[in-house]
Structures are given as structure tokens and as C-alpha cells.
Amino acid sequence: MEKTGHAQFGLKELGEKDLDRDPFKQFERWYEEAAAGSGLKYPDAFALATVSPDLKPSLRMLLLKGLDERGFVFYTNSESRKGDELSGNPNAAMCFWWERVERQVRIDGTVEMLPGSAADAYFASRPRGSQLGAWASEQSRVIPDREYLEERYRKLEAEYEGSDIPRPPYWNGYRLIPLSIEFWQGRPDRLHDRIRYTKLPSGEWLIERLAP
Numbered sequence: 389m390e391k392t393g394h395a396q397f398g399l400k401e402l403g404e405k406d407l408d409r410d411p412f413k414q415f416e417r418w419y420e421e422a423a424a425g426s427g428l429k430y431p432d433a434f435a436l437a438t439v440s441p442d443l444k445p446s447l448r449m450l451l452l453k454g455l456d457e458r459g460f461v462f463y464t465n466s467e468s469r470k471g472d473e474l475s476g477n478p479n480a481a482m483c484f485w486w487e488r489v490e491r492q493v494r495i496d497g498t499v500e501m502l503p504g505s506a507a508d509a510y511f512a513s514r515p516r517g518s519q520l521g522a523w524a525s526e527q528s529r530v531i532p533d534r535e536y537l538e539e540r541y542r543k544l545e546a547e548y549e550g551s552d553i554p555r556p557p558y559w560n561g562y563r564l565i566p567l568s569i570e571f572w573q574g575r576p577d578r579l580h581d582r583i584r585y586t587k588l589p590s591g592e593w594l595i596e597r598l599a600p
Contacts, residue, residue: 397490397574402581404597411569411585411593412457415493418571419455422486436462437481438473446473452484453510459565460495461502463510467558468527474499480564490574495566502561511555519553520544570598 408414422431432452439445446469454461460482465471474480482495511519524541531537566587573581580600585593 395574396576397580398576399490400573401575402571402573402583404583404595407583407595409593409595410457411566411571412455414571414585415569416455418486418489418491418493419484422489422491428486428488431484431486433484435483435485436470437483438470439477439479440473441476446470453561459497459563461561461563463507463559463561465522465525465527465556465558466501466560471558471560474562482564492572494570494572495564496568497564497566499562499564502563504555504560507559507561508555510561511559512552516553520548522559523553523556575600 408417419431422428430451433449434452435447436450437445437447448470450462450464452460453463466475478498478500480497480499482493484491484493486492511522514522520541523544524537568584568586570582570584575581578600582598582600584596584598586596588594
């Protein structure tokens with residue numbers, strides 16, 4: 389496919405004077421702007437990159453479910469491809485893209501599994517249909533057809549009718565603990581702003597500007 393034309397960014401700029409010294413606070417500021425005024429339907433959507441034991445990367449979209457000074461939280465099936473890869477190699481990367489405000493955030497780090505109590509609490513807060521879906525879907529496995537999946541769902545719906553749905557033992561929470569966070573702001577003529585925070589052994593964050 390051949391595409392003509394060239395995107396010309398320039399809605400905003402990112403200068404050192406605009407930065408919070410804490411990258412988590414800087415992320416929250418950008419996230420709130422993307423969620424509040426941009427019209428984005430899923431500002432919490434991000435791409436998660438993992439690597440298999442034979443060093444083959446894979447990428448998929450997820451939704452951010454929590455953020456604090458320890459890192460970025462998401463939930464998934466631990467028996468899925470990403471779950472298998474994270475169990476063998478905890479190194480991972482996240483990328484948020486907020487087109488309406490011409491911003492990108494890249495996060496590199498390591499992933500840890502959350503305590504079961506945290507997964508229990510979040511699973512209990514999910515819609516009942518999503519809870520059933522977590523049991524019905526053998527995520528990343530080959531299935532014969534759509535009817536197979538829907539039949540599993542119907543059986544589980546009948547099984548748990550009138551009762552609470554427990555969390556599947558393979559459905560868990562994860563936290564990506566960042567080692568670096570890069571904020572990218574689109575600018576005209578490809579002279580974009582790129583500011584990277586890097587975690588130092590002291591626990592402080594080194595802030596550097598990168599060439600676009």
C-alpha cells in the first residue's frame with residue numbers, strides 16, 4: 389500500500405520547564421488531558437510488548453487498570469501467550485498513543501505479578517459478563533469455531549446462576565515497574581520533543597532530552 393502526504397504535528401510543545409520531576413505525575417497529567425478533552429474513547433489503551441524464550445517479540449493492546457509510584461497495572465490470563473512470555477522473561481515495554489493530542493509515552497521495565505488478593509478485588513469489581521468471559525476463554529489457544537466459545541460461556545452462565553463467580557486461578561494482575569519513561573510530543577517538521585526519564589540506582593530520575 390502506498391500512502392501519500394505527510395503528517396504535520398504542532399498542537400503543543402514539551403519543554404523542560406513544563407516537566408514534573410516525578411515521571412508518574414507527568415504521566416498522570418498527560419493522561420488526564422487525553423481523557424478529559426481529547427475525545428479519545430480509550431485513553432487507557434496501550435500496546436504491551438513481550439519476548440519469548442527464543443527472543444521473538446510479540447505485541448498486543450491492553451487497558452491500563454492502575455497506576456501509582458510503583459508502576460503501571462494491568463490484568464490478564466497468565467496462560468495466554470503474554471502470560472507465558474512474562475513468566476520466562478519479565479522484561480517488557482508499554483506504549484501509549486494519544487492521537488488527538490499528538491502524544492506518545494513509551495515505558496520500559498520489568499513486570500511482577502500482583503498478590504492474589506489484588507486480583508481477587510479487581511475481578512470482583514468487573515461486570516458479570518466479563519467474569520464469565522474470563523472463565524470461558526482459553527486465551528491464545530486454538531479453538532474449533534465461535535460456537536465452541538459461546539457454548540462454554542452458556543454452560544458457565546448456567547453453572548454460576550444465582551451465585552458469585554470466583555476468580556480463575558490463571559487470571560492475574562501484573563505491574564510493570566519502569567526503568568525508563570519517554571514522553572513524545574509531536575512538533576512541526578519532524579522536530580518532535582522527546583524527554584526521557586531514566587531510573588538511577590539511587591532511586592532518583594535522570595531527565596534527558598533526546599533527538600527526534
